[in-house]
Amino acid sequence: MYSPEEELITIVKNAAVDMTASLPCEKIKTLLEMVEERFFHVPLTREEEGVGICAGAALGGRRSAMFVQSSGIGNMVNALLSLMQFYELPLAVFVSQRGIYKEKIAAQFPMGQRLPAILNGAGIPFSVISSPADLIVVAQKLPEVYADSRVHAFLLNPAIWEGSPAQRARQLDQRPIACMIPEQRREVSPPACSRYEIIETIAPYLSGKAVVSNLGWPSKELHAIKHQESNFYMLGSMGMASPIGLGMSISSGKDVVVIDGDGSLLMNPGVLATAAHLAPDNLTILAIDNSSYGSTGSQETLTGSCVDLELVARGFGIGNTLKTSTKEQLTEAMRSGSKGLKFIHALAVPGNRDVPNIPIDHITIKNQVLSFLTT
Numbered sequence: 001m002y003s004p005e006e007e008l009i010t011i012v013k014n015a016a017v018d019m020t021a022s023l024p025c026e027k028i029k030t031l032l033e034m035v036e037e038r039f040f041h042v043p044l045t046r047e048e049e050g051v052g053i054c055a056g057a058a059l060g061g062r063r064s065a066m067f068v069q070s071s072g073i074g075n076m077v078n079a080l081l082s083l084m085q086f087y088e089l090p091l092a093v094f095v096s097q098r099g100i101y102k103e104k105i106a107a108q109f110p111m112g113q114r115l116p117a118i119l120n121g122a123g124i125p126f127s128v129i130s131s132p133a134d135l136i137v138v139a140q141k142l143p144e145v146y147a148d149s150r151v152h153a154f155l156l157n158p159a160i161w162e163g164s165p166a167q168r169a170r171q172l173d174q175r176p177i178a179c180m181i182p183e184q185r186r187e188v189s190p191p192a193c194s195r196y197e198i199i200e201t202i203a204p205y206l207s208g209k210a211v212v213s214n215l216g217w218p219s220k221e222l223h224a225i226k227h228q229e230s231n232f233y234m235l236g237s238m239g240m241a242s243p244i245g246l247g248m249s250i251s252s253g254k255d256v257v258v259i260d261g262d263g264s265l266l267m268n269p270g271v272l273a274t275a276a277h278l279a280p281d282n283l284t285i286l287a288i289d290n291s292s293y294g295s296t297g298s299q300e301t302l303t304g305s306c307v308d309l310e311l312v313a314r315g316f317g318i319g320n321t322l323k324t325s326t327k328e329q330l331t332e333a334m335r336s337g338s339k340g341l342k343f344i345h346a347l348a349v350p351g352n353r354d355v356p357n358i359p360i361d362h363i364t365i366k367n368q369v370l371s372f373l374t375t
């Protein structure tokens with residue numbers, strides 16, 4: 001018996017999509033369940049994080065597609081523009097468009113109804129899919145998304161799924177509730193080095209690895225200290241460093257190191273939960289914590305007062321965490337060669353080193369990293 005969910009999944013498979021990421025919408029719950037079963041699938045904590053993970057996955061040679069609710073587009077626009085479109089990376093976004101058909105939740109109207117205008121304003125191309133007959137449009141457009149390396153949204157009207165024989169209720173099983181009691185807080189000495197000195201110290205351990213460096217001064221400092229073609233210099237999209245590195249690590253056998261910042265991690269901390277869940281054995285997240293937004297004038301972040309990023313990582317399920325405040329501890333942390341997801345919380349003093357801008361254009365950066373990860 002015909003089911004629109006089956007047809008869409010076949011179309012997506014035919015376009016050689018090999019990874020999906022989603023954050024649920026009730027209107028596509030059956031579709032999502034089937035997507036989870038049929039594809040390598042990443043459950044997200046926030047839609048924006050998914051854009052970063054899909055960007056990293058694209059750099060690792062994967063074709064990914066996201067499944068989100070229209071409200072989720074509000075959480076994605078900056079990453080879609082300043083990461084995906086900027087670096088010319090492909091992403092198909094299937095959007096369950098709310099507020100337009102038999103909508104019972106008033107809060108869905110503003111975002112759902114204005115979605116086409118928002119996408120138009122943002123310069124994100126989209127196709128309106130109003131009925132199963134329109135799925136042919138997806139079949140026509142989807143291969144172009146990957147051939148031309150661009151972003152395209154498919155707005156799925158809830159009417160598509162009405163009367164589908166595939167509709168089913170998810171079986172809820174009894175799940176254990178995670179309970180991790182962190183070790184006693186360890187005393188560490190105050191930080192002894194700046195971000196620049198930290199990158200200098202870890203530089204010998206970056207050779208032959210893909211490195212994602214946070215936007216602003218961290219990228220410029222890494223470029224000045226140790227340029228290599230496997231460095232992905234972020235030039236925008238704050239909060240996306242760890243998602244990009246996670247996407248790379250699940251798409252490539254190469255080791256990946258992320259140089260993130262405290263302000264940026266606080267913007268998307270949920271990625272630590274997603275990383276713990278996926279548990280790649282080739283990812284190190286180095287959070288350089290200078291308790292400030294160093295690139296914008298060193299305004300204080302909350303890691304100086306109430307947030308311990310190592311405990312955050314542990315709380316989100318990453319077991320292998322280390323806190324460092326000296327070059328020796330940092331060297332030891334980078335050297336300890338055990339495979340597995342690692343989170344290094346490197347305490348730093350604020351400040352930027354006066355280094356030149358990166359003289360490489362963004363498309364060259366992308367192509368070099370793509371070539372490193374896929375060959």
Ligand SMILES: Cc1ncc(C[n+]2csc(CCOP(=O)(O)OP(=O)(O)O)c2C)c(N)n1
Pocket residue numbers: 078195214215216217218236237238260261262263264265288290292293294295296301
């Ligand atoms: C969404 C968004 N908000 C704000 C900015 C401005 N901005 C660029 S870098 C940065 C600070 C990043 O701080 P952190 O991650 O702690 O790294 P640090 O520069 O201290 O190494 C900010 C606020 C931005 N680029 N994007």
